Amino acid sequence: MSTENSNHAATSRREFVKQSTLLAGGLLAAPLLSRANLFSGADDTIKIALSGCGGRGTGAAMQALSTKQNVKLIAMADAFRDNLDRSYNRLTAPENTKNNGGVNIAERIDVPEERKFVGFDAYQKAIPLADVVILTTPPGFRPIHFEEAVKQSKQIFMEKPVATDPAGIKRVLEAAEIAKQKKLNVVVGLQRHFQNSYRELYKRKDLIGDITSAQAWWNNDGVWVNKRKYNQTEMEYQMRNWYYFVWLCGDHICEQHIHNIDVINWFKGGVPVKAQGMGGRQVRKGKDFGEIFDHHYVEFHYADGSILNSQCRHIPGTMSKVDELLIGTKGKIQCDAANIVDPKGKVLYQYDKKGENNPYQTEHDELFAAIAKGEYKFADAEHGAMSTMTSILGRMATYSGQVIEWDKAINSGLDLHPKQYDWNVLPPVLPNEDGLYPVATPGVTRYV
Ligand SMILES: NC(=O)c1ccc[n+]([C@@H]2O[C@H](COP(=O)([O-])OP(=O)(O)OC[C@H]3O[C@@H](n4cnc5c(N)ncnc54)[C@H](O)[C@@H]3O)[C@@H](O)[C@H]2O)c1
Helix, strand or coil, X not given: CCHHHHHHHHHHHHHHHHHHHHHHCCCCCHHHCCCCCCCCCCCCCEEEEEECCCHHHHHHHHHHHCCCCCEEEEEEEECCHHHHHHHHHHHCCHHHHCCECCECXXXXXXXXXXXXXXXXCXXXXXXXXXXXXXXXXXXXXXXXXHHHHHHCCCEEEECCCCCCCHHHHHHHHHHHHHHXXXXXXXXXXXXXXXXXXXXXXXXXXXXXXXXEXXXXXXXXXXXXXXXXXXXXXXXXXXXXXXHHCHHHHCXXXXXXCHHHHHHHHHHHCCCCCEEEEEEECCCCCCHHHCCCCCEEEEEEECCCCCEEEEEEEECCCCCCEEEEEEEECCCEEECCCCEEECCCCCEEEECCHHHCCCHHHHHHHHHHHHHHHCCCCCECHHHHHHHHHHHHHHHHHHHHCCCEEHHHHHCCCCCCCCCCCCCCCCCCCCCCCCCCCCCCCCCCCCCC
16 A cells, blocks of 8 residues: 555544544434545554355455455454354465465464354454454345444445345345445445456447346256254254255345346346246255255246246256346347347357456455545445345245235345344244254245
8 A cells, every 4th residue: 555545544544433433422423424434443454354254254255355455354253163263274274375466365364362253143243343344144144244234334245145034135225224324335245246247248238228028047956955963953953054944045046046136137227026936846855955945937027017037946967057148129138158149149249258357356356445445436235135135025926826016025024033043042943843844835835
């Protein structure tokens, strides 16, 4: 960082600290916190806290620590100590001690024992210590972690989905509004927005005229399973095997297929007004698979009459495809092929994939560059919430087999979460005497 920037940052830091103190004491209205987007600390270091130290959290921390700014990981929080340790060991592994393009990741890690926090309340201890927080737990916890980060006036990177139920969406939308007033940068890990090919296609979307329909796919074999272990409480088991529980994961239409649904919302510039669909579990059977489906097929209807046909499947041995297609009055955008064609197939635009970037890195590069410059550039929480809600709407449609309207769904008050998080509290869904969990049955299951 240049001296000019350092001086600027130091002054801004003092203002930030002063204003944060006033805000904490309730003496300043949030909109006056015009400089809350600048970092704090004893020097110009941007301090990072990681909440949710799993695969993605470790990756996101690595990307944040690989940016050009003067960054340091200073706190880690996880529900489980072994997961936190695994993440810490990966981050400080020998290969990260090498100087890589001027960055030595391991040297940017300063997380002594007293800043490693474990348990359901770990986030409350880690967030206050940082300037930037990385929120990468299973999505069920995102609303409360995001709320806390906004309350503490932090800059935020949070993974998708941002909730698993409409009650969580409402909390995220309310906190997003406060984040805007406080001018806190918020990036959501819907990384196609940071991917060169998607950005170039988006710039040229008018080449296809009005979008009249779309298709989106996330079809593959499925994901990991963590089997029940001896002596686990039900809460620990579900937390370890979180993918298979709707309150924690949202089902795979929400957890993975959100990426494709989000692209269609982005290019359409809005969200659907209703959805209907079908789904079930054909091969995902037995005790290890909790309550989620292995396939969903949904028609999402937009206000202008256009329809997104969306499909996601987790069934080994079937066709794999992760892609989006937008069809307009004058042509088609084929996202994976990164091109735009006219109705006869003539290529109107082809993105050269040699120019493709790593969008996971770019989202951090751009976020941290903005923070270091004191810029307020990213307000992604709202569109993250809208795309999450779209995928929840799809799930409500496939679980119930009914036509579900957006307004009714988002205002349904559906809240899947326990009142309290504790290892001995019973989770909201429990197995029967054979160890099997209740699974939604279309035609029987009500959407709230
Ligand atoms: N953008 C992407 O392409 C992408 C890719 C992978 C994952 N993700 C998202 O990242 C999130 C995490 O996924 P993952 O693959 O890293 O899962 P993971 O299981 O590897 O990691 C989750 C971590 O969070 C911890 N955790 C659970 N509850 C917690 C709590 N209440 N407080 C603190 N820590 C808690 C777990 O112990 C675990 O270490 C998910 O929302 C997922 O959808 C996004």
